[in-house]
Amino acid sequence: MSFHETTVQAFLPILGSLSGLLTKAEAYCAAKKIQPEVLLGARLYPDMLPLSRQVQLACDFSTKACARLTKSELPSVPDTEKTFEELRQRLAKTSDYIKRFTPAQFEGAESRDVTFPAGPDRTMTLNGLQFLTRVAFPNFYFHAATTHGILRHNGVEIGKRDFLGVA
Amino acid sequence: MSFHETTVQAFLPILGSLSGLLTKAEAYCAAKKIQPEVLLGARLYPDMLPLSRQVQLACDFSTKACARLTKSELPSVPDTEKTFEELRQRLAKTSDYIKRFTPAQFEGAESRDVTFPAGPDRTMTLNGLQFLTRVAFPNFYFHAATTHGILRHNGVEIGKRDFLGVA
Numbered sequence: 001m002s003f004h005e006t007t008v009q010a011f012l013p014i015l016g017s018l019s020g021l022l023t024k025a026e027a028y029c030a031a032k033k034i035q036p037e038v039l040l041g042a043r044l045y046p047d048m049l050p051l052s053r054q055v056q057l058a059c060d061f062s063t064k065a066c067a068r069l070t071k072s073e074l075p076s077v078p079d080t081e082k083t084f085e086e087l088r089q090r091l092a093k094t095s096d097y098i099k100r101f102t103p104a105q106f107e108g109a110e111s112r113d114v115t116f117p118a119g120p121d122r123t124m125t126l127n128g129l130q131f132l133t134r135v136a137f138p139n140f141y142f143h144a145a146t147t148h149g150i151l152r153h154n155g156v157e158i159g160k161r162d163f164l165g166v167a
Numbered sequence: 168m169s170f171h172e173t174t175v176q177a178f179l180p181i182l183g184s185l186s187g188l189l190t191k192a193e194a195y196c197a198a199k200k201i202q203p204e205v206l207l208g209a210r211l212y213p214d215m216l217p218l219s220r221q222v223q224l225a226c227d228f229s230t231k232a233c234a235r236l237t238k239s240e241l242p243s244v245p246d247t248e249k250t251f252e253e254l255r256q257r258l259a260k261t262s263d264y265i266k267r268f269t270p271a272q273f274e275g276a277e278s279r280d281v282t283f284p285a286g287p288d289r290t291m292t293l294n295g296l297q298f299l300t301r302v303a304f305p306n307f308y309f310h311a312a313t314t315h316g317i318l319r320h321n322g323v324e325i326g327k328r329d330f331l332g333v334a
Contacts, residue, residue, distance in 0.1 A: 009301065139331065
């Protein structure tokens, strides 16, 4: 099986879905006269990260997973987005970045070691398959599904089908 | 790369983590004098599925993914769990079921067609790799992360590290 295809086909549809969720969230703000920054700053609990950070982190984990698995330079992307539109642009740029990887770059990546930060002062090393299944996927989907959860909790009319991109 | 390993290594750690989340949730109920059934019935929004169903669905999607990919009989598991302990048993049985699959059963699964229900009155067919990355993984992680989100929103002291199983 293709490790490239597995990685890329998992990330791309969800990045697209998140963009759709943000469009519905923005329309909801307009209809309900909610300040966009209030919803962008919404959290499921006071010490949890807000909506905008969840989107940035979904971008970050998918971007860095592809870079680490292919031994590419880690792109440095500042987290500056302040509006729904800017977050959609971040998602679109992330998708564009991921689409540029070729199957050849992923050749052998499943068994190659990946060393990554695992806390403020330590690193961890796993092979590529372990890194993808135990680190990259759960982190990526965690922030993507939490984005959905925050919007759902605030009344935006979305459901799992929007998350899956089949709505 | 091993399609068997990719599938199984993604599901198992999260099923284990969910069990740990439920243990913390149960202790939180005891400490705060919360009726367990209140937290088991908690939702992020009134028309969303409650905590217990989120756990059952994470079990269901991982179980059925392995069965469909290997052309095994779909196990019929009734959703009868009413306590934290029963849900942990469901998670443990799901892990046991998934662990019994062998690499040989997954041989060729990535390119074999999988036909699955996609709504009340229609089915969809994708190859195994597409099914895993576009259907099984996003559904599985959606319900797993929503379990975390519901508990987090209700004040249970957990974080992403508990979800990742590295806490």
